[in-house]
Amino acid sequence: MQEAYEPASVEREAQAFWESRDSFRSTEDRAKPKFYCLSMFPYPSGKLHMGHVRNYTIGDVLTRYYRMRGYNVLQPMGWDAFGLPAENAAMANRVPPAEWTYDNIAYMKSQLQSLGFALDWSRELATCKPDYYRWNQWLFTRLFRKGLAYKRTGIVNWDPVDQTVLANEQVIEGRGWRTGALVEKREIPMYFLRITAHAEELLAALDDLPGWPEQVKLMQKNWIGRSEGVRIGFPYRLENEDRVLWVFTTRADTLMGATFMAVAAEHPIALHAARQDPELARFVDECRKGAVTEADLAQIEKKGMPTGLFVSHPLANEKIPVWVGNYVLMGYGEGAVMGVPAHDERDYEFALKYKLPIKPVIRHPLGDTVPAPWRPEYAEYGVCINSGKYNGLNYQQAVDAIAADLEAKGLGEKQVQWRLRDWGISRQRYWGTPIPIVHCAACGDVPVPDAELPVVLPEDVVPDGTGNPLAKRPQFYQTKCPQCSRPANRETDTMDTFVDSSWYFARFACPDQDRAMVDERAMYWMPVDQYIGGIEHAILHLLYSRFIQRVMRDESLMPGLSEPFTNLLTQGMVLAESYYTDASGRRDWINPADVVVQRDSKGRIASAKTKDGRDVIYDGIGTMSKSKNNGVDPQALIDKYGADTARFFIIFASPPTHTLEWSDEGVEGSFRFLRRLWKFAASSHAIPELSSKEARFEIHTVLKQANYDMQKQQFNTVASAAMKILNALEKSPSREGLSILLRLLSPVTPHITHHLWRELKFGEDIMKAPWPEPDAAALEQDEVELVVQVNGKLRGSIRVPKAADRAAIEELARANPNVQRFVAGQNVKKVVVVPGRLVNLVI
């Protein structure tokens, strides 16, 4: 056996072995339980980043573990290949997005292969290929015919210079990223998927997902946002016509305290008033500029302006002024809210600012009045006051009575409201799935018939950042109406890339199927038993996938299967330190790989310099980003230490759900461990079968804990366990211990363990060996150590026979000299004995 550990040759050899046997190809096998392990597929951005390596290493550890546990395992890989970055790269490099994407896929695939992941490459798919996205189109036409996909207007960011729609990411401080022009909101026709039709089910089913983290379920629950309230109508007269302004509120009990109405700038009533009032028109115009995101909207200064219009209070003989408010969202509820300043913080601020009346109608813990400043107690539930016939009623009684009275007048009813909005899928962009609709002057919006699918996206387009590239291509959009055969235009919008990623997991079961979206093989592999990906996908991607799974279920593609992911592991982000040099106020970001750190005698950072000796400033730890130049390239790491070291460090450094802080020294330590393992194995040809009794107890205790941690998916302590076992083996070597160690480690570092397993003649293929289990006999102990506390403070320890009873334990504890010092002359009130753990004397 070779003396030195050379990862490159070991890894090349192991990968060749797997490839020659096609080790990772999966087929349906009903003799074994199946385990479908899926990591979120990557966007082919150019090269792998650390987040990818972490995600796929975690998935691979699980895959290889379940394989050794006897499961029929599937772990596939594909490419989330449509998206905005390809268009940005195209503009920068004058290369078509398709070419850029395919090049990236080829390179990243080679990187994944060099990491030794147990992937079934025969199932590889890319969402930008017509044989994939035709099924996006097929499903869309089904939904369109059912009314589950429909067209209405939606609000987008509009760059007036480039005449193009911008993604939220492309709006920097209210301006277009390329032009710097002030971004406007614009209403354009769009297609929506009616996810709200499934809101109730998507919410209720969360309770049946025990394999999902509570935090993710809670976030989804709040996102769907079911609230019970009352829809209330405020009548008014406009242009000699009786109309009603509708609002939704969860606080109908405060209706008698409503002193103004606020409507969104896009609300018809606002637009009408603006036609008469130039000042209001300016304000409405201002509201329509700037932010579209909820985060921005929530933080802007609340502003308003009166429309001059009044509505009638539905239950009192009062007129209420209607204002336009920049904080009211047209997309949520009715686009209008009632203002109850006395009991709502935002309304309170608004009323103070614009000197609107504040009328308390609820008795709150601080009393019957609401003096400034605002106190949270004002918003609490209480009995009605100043509310006429409703006085004295509590929250529920008041809501019931008011809802009944409104209903009698035809001006209201109880209603369930959802925060969840329908999913707008239209994108005015090129690199995505063409929406399969033909616009015919005579027939309207006609879905493309199945026989004419896919509507193929041309791959030779280079977008220039202005307008929608497909809308400039007559050869794409000019077509005939499928119904009447007259000349017609294709839809030139493409689909949100979230559509692509909302069903790819099912397609992996049957990527070669060209007659259906999925076939019966999906019913074998689905649902995904273990899904792994970043916490940043906790809401959108996972919710859309749960929705589309239900849509596929309802199309009889996977009958009865509602949830796509049984178990979910949300991995933390990968962070790194960042450094910069300060040259007269200009920050020059230095990659951590090029920084040399000096430490003081206590190990703290004393100073840091670049390799050529310039002082650098430490900027703390954060996500790896281009702007701070703190990305660590996994390829450099693999080239230097090999895949096993990279995998081991990433698993060892942090539990999978936590953020991982990158450390070059830590990587060095992981490499040292593998080299020690290699050296130990190389010198192990004539070692005993079993270790000493103490070492064996240690090894099996650690193994027992490691198996428990494996179940908990706390892989970092499994890696620690492997180190502990090697430490024990170095004191007392054994074939048994080495065999346990190699198998325990094989999911994390498959190459080196593959090589050593064969080298030491344990067998031909470690992947086919059974997972190690602790030996109950090795765990037996005659004596146990107990800790003795006095008043909860540690004062000594005693060794007692395993079978010792309470009285014997207590006597031994009192006999301990140090314990006696603290107990002497005092009255022991109580003795707590925790078997196998401790004794606590309370004095």
Place this chain on the structure above:
RNA sequence: GCCGGAAUGGCGGAACCGGUAGACGCAGCGGACUCAAAAUCCGCCGCCCGCGAGGGCAUGAGAGUUCGAGUCUCUCUUCCGGCACCA
């Protein structure tokens, strides 16, 4: 702003059901080997007091429950993720 997390030595982290805080590793310090260095091996390593035995303090801050709290409850601070067109 709203929703969801996180916080433990110089650093990453461990501590299962509320029961010895700091496993394992990194960095650091001391030693062996070496002409020297690297590599490797051995020892030390939370803070304070003490020659020592030992004692006190300590899990972001403040309170509470308990014989006993990193772990449970409440309040607060800071950082991170998401907020519907980044993926």
